[in-house]
Amino acid sequence: MTAALAAEPAAPLLEVEHLHTYIPTVGGVVKAVDDVSVAVGRGEALGIVGESGSGKSVLARSIMGLLPPKVVRSGSVQFDGRELLTLPTAQREELWGRRISMIFQDPSRSLNPVVKVERQLTEGMRKHLGVSRSEARTRAVRLLNEVGVPDPERRLGNYPGQMSGGMRQRVMIAVALSCEPDLLIADEPTTALDVTIQRQILDLLERLRQTHGMSLLLISHDLGVVAGRTDRVAVMYAGQVVEAGATKAVFGSPRHRYTERLLQATPSLTAARHSRLEVIAGGLPSAMDPPEGCRFAPRCTQADGECTQPGQRWRDTGSSGAEHRHACEHPASTPAPALRGVSTDGR
Amino acid sequence: MPRFAMTRLLRGVLVVLMVTFLVVLLMSLAPGSVAAVILGENATPEAIAQLESEMGLDRSVIVQWFSWVGDAVTGDLGTSPVTFQDVSTAIWERLPVTIEIALLALLISLAVSIPLATIAARRPDTAADRGINGLTSVFLSIPAFVAAPVLVYLLAVQTPIFPVTGWTPISEGLGENLRTAFLPALCVALIEIAAFQRILRADLGTTLREDYVEAARAKGMSGRYVLWRHAFRPSSFSLLTVAGISLGRLIGGTIIVEAFFSLPGLGQMVAGAINGRDIITVQGVVAFVAIVYVLLNTLVDVGYGMLDPRVRQAVAR
Numbered sequence: 001m002t003a004a005l006a007a008e009p010a011a012p013l014l015e016v017e018h019l020h021t022y023i024p025t026v027g028g029v030v031k032a033v034d035d036v037s038v039a040v041g042r043g044e045a046l047g048i049v050g051e052s053g054s055g056k057s058v059l060a061r062s063i064m065g066l067l068p069p070k071v072v073r074s075g076s077v078q079f080d081g082r083e084l085l086t087l088p089t090a091q092r093e094e095l096w097g098r099r100i101s102m103i104f105q106d107p108s109r110s111l112n113p114v115v116k117v118e119r120q121l122t123e124g125m126r127k128h129l130g131v132s133r134s135e136a137r138t139r140a141v142r143l144l145n146e147v148g149v150p151d152p153e154r155r156l157g158n159y160p161g162q163m164s165g166g167m168r169q170r171v172m173i174a175v176a177l178s179c180e181p182d183l184l185i186a187d188e189p190t191t192a193l194d195v196t197i198q199r200q201i202l203d204l205l206e207r208l209r210q211t212h213g214m215s216l217l218l219i220s221h222d223l224g225v226v227a228g229r230t231d232r233v234a235v236m237y238a239g240q241v242v243e244a245g246a247t248k249a250v251f252g253s254p255r256h257r258y259t260e261r262l263l264q265a266t267p268s269l270t271a272a273r274h275s276r277l278e279v280i281a282g283g284l285p286s287a288m289d290p291p292e293g294c295r296f297a298p299r300c301t302q303a304d305g306e307c308t309q310p311g312q313r314w315r316d317t318g319s320s321g322a323e324h325r326h327a328c329e330h331p332a333s334t335p336a337p338a339l340r341g342v343s344t345d346g347r
Numbered sequence: 348m349p350r351f352a353m354t355r356l357l358r359g360v361l362v363v364l365m366v367t368f369l370v371v372l373l374m375s376l377a378p379g380s381v382a383a384v385i386l387g388e389n390a391t392p393e394a395i396a397q398l399e400s401e402m403g404l405d406r407s408v409i410v411q412w413f414s415w416v417g418d419a420v421t422g423d424l425g426t427s428p429v430t431f432q433d434v435s436t437a438i439w440e441r442l443p444v445t446i447e448i449a450l451l452a453l454l455i456s457l458a459v460s461i462p463l464a465t466i467a468a469r470r471p472d473t474a475a476d477r478g479i480n481g482l483t484s485v486f487l488s489i490p491a492f493v494a495a496p497v498l499v500y501l502l503a504v505q506t507p508i509f510p511v512t513g514w515t516p517i518s519e520g521l522g523e524n525l526r527t528a529f530l531p532a533l534c535v536a537l538i539e540i541a542a543f544q545r546i547l548r549a550d551l552g553t554t555l556r557e558d559y560v561e562a563a564r565a566k567g568m569s570g571r572y573v574l575w576r577h578a579f580r581p582s583s584f585s586l587l588t589v590a591g592i593s594l595g596r597l598i599g600g601t602i603i604v605e606a607f608f609s610l611p612g613l614g615q616m617v618a619g620a621i622n623g624r625d626i627i628t629v630q631g632v633v634a635f636v637a638i639v640y641v642l643l644n645t646l647v648d649v650g651y652g653m654l655d656p657r658v659r660q661a662v663a664r
Contacts, residue, residue, distance in 0.1 A: 066565055089570075097567035104565075109558035112577050114655050123576075124566040159656040175566065 011081065012039040013215050014063065014183055019075035021055075021062040028288040032058040034239040035075075035312070040183065045209065045216040047226030047247060049262070050236035053284050056219045059236070060187045063217070064102060065092050080182065098128040101176035105188035107168035111160035118156040121175050128179045143174040147204060166197035170204070177208060184209070185217045190225060202229055223266055227251050232323065235259045238285050238295040240312065245324030255317055255324070255331035258296040294329065302330040355648045359641035366637035367419065370630045371412040377626060380404070384624045385428040415630075424631035429623045434631035437616060444514060445612040447524075448604075449597035451532035452539065453590060459536070460543035465574055467544070468551035479544065487541035494534045495607040502530060512609045531608045535601050539593050546589055550582040557581075580654050587654070591647035595640040600632075 021033035033055045040046045048056045061067050063077055065084055077084040079100065084092070096102075104110040111120055121143065122136035131139065137156065144152030147170040160168055169189065176184055186205065190198035206229050209216050220226050226233055227247060234244040235256065243256035254260045264278040282299035285291050292310045297303035312327040374381070382398035383390060399405050403414060418425065424434035463483070467476040489497075503511045509530045515523040554560065555578055563573045600614025613632060620628035652659045 064565060066561060093567045093569055095567070096565055102562075102565040104558055104562055106558060110562040112559040112563065112581070113657060114581050115577065119576075120563075123563075123568060128567060161657050161660070172562070175562075 012041045013044075013080055014040040014217070015076075015078040016059075016063060017076040017078070019059070019062060019077060020073065021058050021067070022072045023058075024070055024072070030287045031239050031290060032287060033062055034290065036236070036239075036241050038234050038241060038244065040215045040217055041231075042182075042215060043209075043213050044232065045206075045218060045230040047230035047233040048217065048219045048236055049221065049223055049226050049233060051221055051262070051284070053287070054236040055239040055287075056221075056236055057187050060102065060185050060217065060219055064096065064100060064185065066096075066102070094128075097124040097176075097181070098179045099181050100183045100185065101179070101181040102185040102187065103169070103172045103176045103189050106192040107165055107172050108160070108192070110172055111168055113160055115159070116156070117158050117160065117163075117171055120160075121156070121171065121178060124175065125178050139178065140174070143178055144171070146208070147171075147174045147177070148200075149174070165193055166200065169193060169197075169201055173201070173204065173208070177212065177214075180212060181214065183215045183217065185219070187219045188221070189218070191220070191222070198225070205229075223251070223263065235262065238290055239287060240295060240327075242294075242296065242312075242328070243326040245326075246322035249322040249324040253324075253332075255315075256296075256326040256328040257300050257302050257330065257332060258328075259326070260332045294327065304330070306330075355645045359645050362641050363634070363638050364416070367416060367634050368412050370633050371415055372408055374626050374630055375404075375408050375411065381428060381624075381626050384626075419634060424634065425627045427620070427625050427628045429620070429625040429628070434628050437628070438613065438632060438635055441611055441613050441616050443516070444610055445598055445600055445605075445614065447517070447528055448532050448535070448601065448610065448612065449594055451525075451528050452536040452597055453594050455532055455536040456539035456543050456593070457590065460540045460547060463540075463544045464547035464551060465579075467548045468555060469570060469574060471552060476548075479548075483541035483544045486537045489537060491534050491538075491601070491603045492607070494537050495531075495604060498530055498534055499607075512607070514608075514610050527608075531601075531604045531610060534604050534607075535597060539590075542589060542593070543586055546585045547582060550585050551578060554578040554582040583654060584651060587647055587650050591643045591650075595636070595643045598639050599636040 016039065017037045019033055019036045020031070023030040023032050036055075036059060038046065038048070038059075048059065050056050058067075062073055063079075063084070065073075065087065067073070073085055075085070079095070084095075087095075111117075118137065118140060121140045122133070125131055125136045125139055126133070129136075140156060141152045144155055149155050149167055149170050155163070155167075155171075160171070163171070169192075173189075184205075189205065190201050193201060202225060205216070205218075208214070216230070218226055218230055230247045232245065233247040233250050234241045235250065235258065236242070237258050243250055243254065243259045250259065251263065254263055258280075261278070261280045265280060267277055280299055285295050285298060291298055291308065293306075293308040294300070294303070294312070297307040300307065306329045313329070314325050314327050315331070317324045317326065317331070380395060380399060381404060382395045382402060386394055386398060396405075403411060406414070415425075422435050424438070426433050427437070430437075460483075463479050467479045470476050499511055503509045509526055513527055515527045517524045551574070555574070557578075560573055560578055563577045564570070568576075598613070600612055600617055602614040602618050604610070605612045605614040606618065613636075617629060617632050619625070620632070
């Protein structure tokens with residue numbers, strides 16, 4: 001990973017502040033994202049981790065504005081100095097795919113099964129870049145080459161059903177990169193893929209990010225995916241960020257009790273054989289009526305009365321110069337039980 | 348022709364053969380004898396037996412079927428014992444009327460239901476969606492014998508745009524012909540509009556929640572583009588199926604509407620034949636309609652393949 005941290009520019013490319021995303025349902029209002037602030041610098045990779053249902057994917061869609069009309073968002077999402085929350089649809093569509101791209105979890109579902117690869121890959125370029133059909137086709141071949149799809153000329157005539165999962169995700173990445181966006185949002189990009197393919201796709205994403213100078217928002221429940229490939233990370237729990245900072249600092253010496261438990265729950269090769277995998281007892285709190293104060297408190301062994309005081313109280317612990325903040329009343333003090341089995345230094 | 352179209356066609360031929368066999372069986376099982384109907388109430392049993400033998404009705408069902416199929420493949424569906432008209436000729440004479448009404452009704456149904464369905468699907472649970480749903484509920488619950496007089500009153504009597512009844516063949520001018528065809532077609536289209544709109548709206552609603560629709564939106568493609576260029580095709584399977592069945596049914600004749608507008612179509616012909624116990628005519632029309640159904644279903648199957656490459660591949664394998 002490069003030293004993007006040290007030279008963080010004054011204005012980040014993406015700045016999310018106090019974002020709330022409330023989804024009305026028949027049972028009540030789901031507070032899917034509840035007061036989240038994160039930022040992604042130019043050329044930087046930010047990881048968002050958390051278990052299923054923690055609001056990671058809704059956060060990604062809230063940033064994009066890719067949500068049903070009944071969903072209510074408040075707060076602020078600044079992208080390159082523009083407020084996205086209030087941007088009219090037509091102008092959002094100008095950004096989507098052009099300056100902010102997104103890739104999705106399941107490549108077999110995010111490509112249209114009845115549309116040939118060629119159109120799915122070229123329609124964005126034709127709209128955003130105004131290129132001709134043949135020019136778009138030439139670019140498409142080049143893109144497929146770049147993302148490692150063999151025999152691109154022939155693949156353009158394929159339907160997604162004629163390709164493997166890994167190939168489809170490469171096509172999705174080619175689609176996302178086709179208009180040279182500034183920011184790529186990858187929502188669980190490798191979760192649906194074989195482990196061997198996961199590695200290839202992540203390597204590909206990283207290489208492309210560096211050659212294209214893109215910023216990356218990488219969302220994953222898999223700490224290993226985020227650990228080696230992001231500059232900074234935010235840990236989400238029950239719709240909120242509970243700890244954030246430089247990836248090495250957060251995973252190297254987690255302070256929030258949730259992060260600590262999450263890291264302990266990661267399977268490890270170095271642990272003794274047949275040792276029980278750590279689990280976090282209990283489940284996510286209700287997203288309609290979350291507990292006051294720290295939302296992890298009901299499952300936390302360290303929780304006391306202070307933890308249930310309303311609101312999050314952030315603390316800066318960026319000791320060694322690295323950015324690191326958390327919202328834990330009783331933070332883990334010992335630096336480094338750390339991420340077992342997952343290295344933090346690149347691979 | 349693609350191979351899967353061939354297999355569908357062969358299957359279709361089998362179905363037609365089976366339907367015609369059932370029709371012959373039906374004729375032999377029906378109470379009373381055709382010969383008795385022809386000769387009238389005062390005929391002697393000997394005369395009836397003789398006519399039955401002349402008509403070949405004393406043979407076994409299988410033999411009759413072979414004989415009927417043998418004639419039918421040459422286009423000879425027999426002669427009506429009531430009107431003394433050749434059944435094939437009668438069908439061909441009336442067919443243009445029925446086909447025109449059926450096609451026009453289908454066209455109107457699609458032209459109205461597709462925009463309504465897309466408008467509703469793009470705005471789920473809004474006033475527009477619910478309003479369109481209510482409108483089609485009304486269409487669905489109006490029977491043709493109510494729709495026909497109401498439409499005639501509104502569009503032919505109050506504002507005389509269309510003639511009240513009657514039929515002008517295409518040969519006497521397309522404009523006049525369409526004027527006489529429009530109201531009957533609209534009458535039968537009402538229910539189809541409702542059915543088509545609901546089916547397409549439901550399927551579009553499902554498709555629009557697919558990940559690939561979200562992915563296409565994330566590329567910056569407009570909602571309208573995504574609906575037509577990504578969602579419409581995978582959403583139109585049920586519509587294609589139902590439209591095929593509807594067209595088959597409409598070509599079978601729309602008895603009430605034809606009767607109301609005094610159109611010389613197949614429906615009137617069948618209704619008359621049933622009343623007159625003219626089984627040979629009924630049989631001919633039933634066989635003809637079965638063939639039309641099979642052909643349309645084959646076309647629908649071919650259509651699936653055109654809509655979805657996965658169907659083509661599955662069949663090719």
